[in-house]
Amino acid sequence: MKKLGKAVVLFPFVLWMVLLILVPLALIAYYAFTKSDGNILQFSFENFKSFIRPDLLLVLARSLKLSLIATAICLFAGYPVAMILAGNTFKKKALLLVLFIAPMWMNFLLRTYAWLTLLEGTGVINTILDALGLGTHTFLGNENAVVFGMVYNLLPYMIFPIYSSICKISPNILEAAEDLGSNAYTRFTRIILPLSIPGVLSGITMVFVPGVTTFVISQFLGSGNVILIGDIIEQQFTRASNWGFGAAISIVVMIVVFICMWIINRFTDEPEVTML
Amino acid sequence: MKKFFSKAYFYIVLLFLYLPILTLVIFSFNSAKSRGRWGGFSTVWYQRLFHNSSMMDALVTTVIVALLAAVISTVIGTISAIALHNSSEKFRKTMLNITYIPMMNSDIVTGVSLMMLFTFLRFRLGFTTLLISHITFCIPYVILSVLPKLYGINRSVYEAALDLGATPLTAYSKIIIPDIMPGIISGFLMSLTLSIDDFVISFFNTGAGVQNISILVYSSKTGVNPENYALSSLMFAAVIILLLVMNLRSNHDQRRNVK
Numbered sequence: 216m217k218k219l220g221k222a223v224v225l226f227p228f229v230l231w232m233v234l235l236i237l238v239p240l241a242l243i244a245y246y247a248f249t250k251s252d253g254n255i256l257q258f259s260f261e262n263f264k265s266f267i268r269p270d271l272l273l274v275l276a277r278s279l280k281l282s283l284i285a286t287a288i289c290l291f292a293g294y295p296v297a298m299i300l301a302g303n304t305f306k307k308k309a310l311l312l313v314l315f316i317a318p319m320w321m322n323f324l325l326r327t328y329a330w331l332t333l334l335e336g337t338g339v340i341n342t343i344l345d346a347l348g349l350g351t352h353t354f355l356g357n358e359n360a361v362v363f364g365m366v367y368n369l370l371p372y373m374i375f376p377i378y379s380s381i382c383k384i385s386p387n388i389l390e391a392a393e394d395l396g397s398n399a400y401t402r403f404t405r406i407i408l409p410l411s412i413p414g415v416l417s418g419i420t421m422v423f424v425p426g427v428t429t430f431v432i433s434q435f436l437g438s439g440n441v442i443l444i445g446d447i448i449e450q451q452f453t454r455a456s457n458w459g460f461g462a463a464i465s466i467v468v469m470i471v472v473f474i475c476m477w478i479i480n481r482f483t484d485e486p487e488v489t490m491l
Numbered sequence: 492m493k494k495f496f497s498k499a500y501f502y503i504v505l506l507f508l509y510l511p512i513l514t515l516v517i518f519s520f521n522s523a524k525s526r527g528r529w530g531g532f533s534t535v536w537y538q539r540l541f542h543n544s545s546m547m548d549a550l551v552t553t554v555i556v557a558l559l560a561a562v563i564s565t566v567i568g569t570i571s572a573i574a575l576h577n578s579s580e581k582f583r584k585t586m587l588n589i590t591y592i593p594m595m596n597s598d599i600v601t602g603v604s605l606m607m608l609f610t611f612l613r614f615r616l617g618f619t620t621l622l623i624s625h626i627t628f629c630i631p632y633v634i635l636s637v638l639p640k641l642y643g644i645n646r647s648v649y650e651a652a653l654d655l656g657a658t659p660l661t662a663y664s665k666i667i668i669p670d671i672m673p674g675i676i677s678g679f680l681m682s683l684t685l686s687i688d689d690f691v692i693s694f695f696n697t698g699a700g701v702q703n704i705s706i707l708v709y710s711s712k713t714g715v716n717p718e719n720y721a722l723s724s725l726m727f728a729a730v731i732i733l734l735l736v737m738n739l740r741s742n743h744d745q746r747r748n749v750k
Contacts, residue, residue, distance in 0.1 A: 225571065313735070316734065322690075322708065324690055
């Protein structure tokens with residue numbers, strides 16, 4: 216009786232997970248590995264073969280490179296922020312945390328759109344520079360602009376996991392280390408840093424994966440000059456409507472991302488969700 | 492001295508996060524339709540915004556989808572987390588690994604795969620598919636914020652309630668649920684945040700004229716659109732007020748608890 220009750224409770228969840236997670240993934244594989252000849256569907260590697268083109272491989276390499284740079288910047292810029300938030304520099308910590316979450320509650324596209332206003336040729340920053348006699352500059356339409364956009368949008372996703380893993384460190388350990396004569400530098404390298412690694416890893420995941428596959432940031436801030444792998448996938452499902460090819464690229468991206476994540480996550484067992 | 496530098500660095504990062512938002516707020520009051528030039532104070536874009544039916548529709552769609560997706564995924568996620576907590580370890584691990592997939596996968600793959608499913612099942616893309624896709628990517632976050640709280644609860648209180656004659660359902664609603672409430676609330680808030688912020692999954696799973704704010708902004712990305720500024724400013728004001736109220740309330744609760 217008890218077992219039956221449990222099965223009834225779990226059934227909708229299992230059904231939901233299978234239907235909306237596993238079946239869609241199977242469909243991607245189905246589209247990627249088939250080719251239609253008139254009315255006949257055939258198993259084929261053609262979609263994958265057509266991905267092996269120098270220009271497309273270059274796009275994939277560029278996506279990985281830009282996202283890696285953005286992840287590194289987020290890590291080095293975000294770690295100190297997480298430490299300051301977790302430490303006792305400020306009294307009203309809860310309020311400051313709220314200030315960091317607030318921009319995320321505004322739509323991601325609106326935030327990116329705002330940078331256009333600041334950075335474009337006739338935008339605010341150029342107007343100010345021009346008024347100061349420094350001339351106008353081109354900020355948009357290159358790889359730097361795309362990396363900048365990734366850092367801006369994804370920085371909070373790096374800060375929160377690190378912040379919460381630093382918060383979990385017991386103050387007793389730090390006090391003990393201090394009593395035993397370690398200085399602030401040793402306490403950081405021997406205690407805080409090693410114990411915050413789970414947060415660092417989940418931060419890296421939360422920045423790197425969206426970075427590799429974005430197509431909004433490249434279209435908004437790259438002005439169409441910087442093509443990323445996300446742009447190619449999006450095109451296959453919208454303008455080109457070549458679903459098979461789009462599905463094949465999705466699988467390639469999935470595998471590449473999983474390999475990267477596997478390398479990074481070899482150090483921990485479970486991903487942590489620690490945003491709020 | 493060290494404190495001074497930490498504070499300075501902290502405020503610079505905060506400024507970096509808020510600079511574009513402040514710009515949007517200022518330019519929403521600009522009477523000139525320009526991104527770089529100030530033409531005087533005016534509320535014309537706010538008036539236009541309220542008369543722009545596609546923008547108001549998008550705002551309503553965003554809010555309704557976010558609230559529904561957050562409520563439904565919190566209910567499904569919490570019940571599933573409790574059920575998973577009581578099931579065998581092998582089954583739990585398998586299900587959790589499936590649950591992790593959308594979190595580890597990129598949005599574009601999740602979005603595209605769901606679109607393929609809906610097309611395959613001959614669903615028409617629109618409000619329902621948009622809502623289902625949002626619930627799907629929210630559930631894992633609810634489960635993963637509720638499950639750790641379940642590991643931490645004291646089972647003997649629950650057993651004591653049963654010994655004193657409570658039915659399992661009463662014992663759950665009076666003892667277990669209040670215990671895991673912080674996890675449920677944080678799962679709910681996370682779902683709300685993710686749903687409001689999502690663009691990619693919505694982009695692939697909506698149709699028939701149903702637009703949320705992300706999709707509307709995406710389709711108007713070329714050209715200057717000061718109504719977008721007004722919309723952003725209003726949304727930002729709403730967020731700040733909501734967060735401040737929540738923060739004041741939690742401060743109040745903390746003080747009461749101390750007493």
